[in-house]
Amino acid sequence: EEQRSLLLSSSSCFSPPQGVRLSYGTAGFRADATLLQSTVYRIGILAALRALKMESSVTGIMITASHNKVTDNGVKVADPSGGMLSQDWEPFADALANAPTPQHLLQLITEFVKKEKIPLEGVRPATVLLGRDTRPSGESLLEAAKQGISSILGVAAVDMGIVTTPQLHWMVLARNKGLKAHELDYFEQLSSSFRCLIDLIPSEGRMSERDLKLVVDGANGVGGEKLEVLKTMLDNLFIEVRNSGKDEGVLNEGVGADFVQKEKVVPHGFGSQDIGLRCASLDGDADRLVYFCVPPSKGCSNIELVDGDKMLSLFAIFVKEQLHTLSKEIGENTGSNYQPRLGVVQTAYANGASTNFLKKLQLEVIFTPTGVKYLHEKAAEFDIGIYFEANGHGTILFSESFLCWLEARHEELSSASKGSEQETAALRLLAVSKLINQAVGDALSGLLLVEAILQHMGWSIHTWSELYQDLPSRQLKVKVVDRTAVVTANAERIVVRPPGIQEAINTETAKYPQGRSFIRPSGTEDVIRVYAEASTQEAADSLANSVAILVD
Numbered sequence: 001e002e003q004r005s006l007l008l009s010s011s012s013c014f015s016p017p018q019g020v021r022l023s024y025g026t027a028g029f030r031a032d033a034t035l036l037q038s039t040v041y042r043i044g045i046l047a048a049l050r051a052l053k054m055e056s057s058v059t060g061i062m063i064t065a066s067h068n069k070v071t072d073n074g075v076k077v078a079d080p081s082g083g084m085l086s087q088d089w090e091p092f093a094d095a096l097a098n099a100p101t102p103q104h105l106l107q108l109i110t111e112f113v114k115k116e117k118i119p120l121e122g123v124r125p126a127t128v129l130l131g132r133d134t135r136p137s138g139e140s141l142l143e144a145a146k147q148g149i150s151s152i153l154g155v156a157a158v159d160m161g162i163v164t165t166p167q168l169h170w171m172v173l174a175r176n177k178g179l180k181a182h183e184l185d186y187f188e189q190l191s192s193s194f195r196c197l198i199d200l201i202p203s204e205g206r207m208s209e210r211d212l213k214l215v216v217d218g219a220n221g222v223g224g225e226k227l228e229v230l231k232t233m234l235d236n237l238f239i240e241v242r243n244s245g246k247d248e249g250v251l252n253e254g255v256g257a258d259f260v261q262k263e264k265v266v267p268h269g270f271g272s273q274d275i276g277l278r279c280a281s282l283d284g285d286a287d288r289l290v291y292f293c294v295p296p297s298k299g300c301s302n303i304e305l306v307d308g309d310k311m312l313s314l315f316a317i318f319v320k321e322q323l324h325t326l327s328k329e330i331g332e333n334t335g336s337n338y339q340p341r342l343g344v345v346q347t348a349y350a351n352g353a354s355t356n357f358l359k360k361l362q363l364e365v366i367f368t369p370t371g372v373k374y375l376h377e378k379a380a381e382f383d384i385g386i387y388f389e390a391n392g393h394g395t396i397l398f399s400e401s402f403l404c405w406l407e408a409r410h411e412e413l414s415s416a417s418k419g420s421e422q423e424t425a426a427l428r429l430l431a432v433s434k435l436i437n438q439a440v441g442d443a444l445s446g447l448l449l450v451e452a453i454l455q456h457m458g459w460s461i462h463t464w465s466e467l468y469q470d471l472p473s474r475q476l477k478v479k480v481v482d483r484t485a486v487v488t489a490n491a492e493r494i495v496v497r498p499p500g501i502q503e504a505i506n507t508e509t510a511k512y513p514q515g516r517s518f519i520r521p522s523g524t525e526d527v528i529r530v531y532a533e534a535s536t537q538e539a540a541d542s543l544a545n546s547v548a549i550l551v552d
């Protein structure tokens, strides 16, 4: 009864916006910030219930609209695992967001609590961690989330302040493992595992000071701010942060990983003074990362882009090399028969050249639909699963059982053959598992891993970039009345509805050497996305255009 009246009174302060239907898409709810008060309040309730349902654990709420414009905002929930909200709760999120009145809302909650058997009374207190990016609207939305959380008895909200999306997910995971989970602990873990990887580099590989310089575009968001702190804890890497959000620049405007990857031009604040330097770009909430080089001459405006596919390739090469070393025999010791399963996960947007490259490395390549939650889920099926979206979101997942085995193997090796290449390889893999965020893709930890591997290999960004040549590609979007009319299969690579379209796409594609094209409804915008690649840019553009006409 107390619970009922608490919910009724708090929800009466948050009426949903008129005439808009919100849906929990691939990245939570996103909309113009002025429309989100009631949604965020209701997600506060959901995150609190989720924490109770999962045996009074810790869940999280992140308020961000990532790479979208500064006036937008959004909200997503982190599950106790640190990953995205379990997909079977998404319909409940939709229903909550769209409930027209407090009475409807209360009824929905009552039914859901009953159906899911969520313990409301006599339970251990649960916690929801709250974070937000630098958007001005974040402050009041965070208040709304707090109101939602505290309208569920037995659940406390803890405000982590302005953090990157991956930091918030990391904190949720760390808290549920019973570990220290403050921002300083995060920085400490990243910087110490980075140092460990650097210390394990064979001495002949050391780079010159100039090669240790990296210029980072912070998208005028939270990532730049955090990197300014993190970089002071690093030796052997000299980071200059631009677009850190401290000066004039606007969040994501002409800057950031999404802009750089889609437009293939240098972000604001970069220019001819950076020719020859290694540059990287974060997105607005620092869960995406791309690398790039400023073009050598004025006439050529296209940057040399090193995207998520190439990060995946770099990580895969390094991990594979360590696994190989680890499996080598040492003298009489036959090593171990255990063969860890390494797999890589991509989406249809992965450049075809990257998929070929990975297959040539004899890696198991799996495809999933767009959306981190799908990639993450697949990667978690391997002992070591590496996933990346072409746009720069990705990470490496290590299974618990593999890490246990690796710890034990390392113990064994360090007593039998300390300093052997096998022992060093085990140490490297352990360090990678600590450096790379196990909850979600993380631009800051990804960046440190890239830097450590480049130093290990003694590679410049060009050597890395030249692992393979990207096929020219083009992305278009087509506004449609009803994007749900397009239904896809086979990890979005085939259209099954409306009938006939796939055949027409096939006919167009067949006209182009190395042609590949697909369409899918966006999960975050009201559009159909068109993707095409072919052997030349002109061909990719022309294929994309003719497929777009089929959609219209």
Ligand code: NG1
Residues within 6 Å of the ligand: 026, 027, 066, 349, 370, 371, 372, 389, 391, 393, 521, 522, 523, 524, 525, 529
């Ligand atoms: P949609 O709108 O479903 O294409 C976009 C990105 C995804 C992912 C989500 C969430 C592309 C083609 N799609 O999804 O990769 O990042 O946003 O932010 O980049």
Ligand code: ZN
Residues within 6 Å of the ligand: 066, 067, 165, 283, 284, 285, 286, 287, 288
């Ligand atoms: Zn993002």
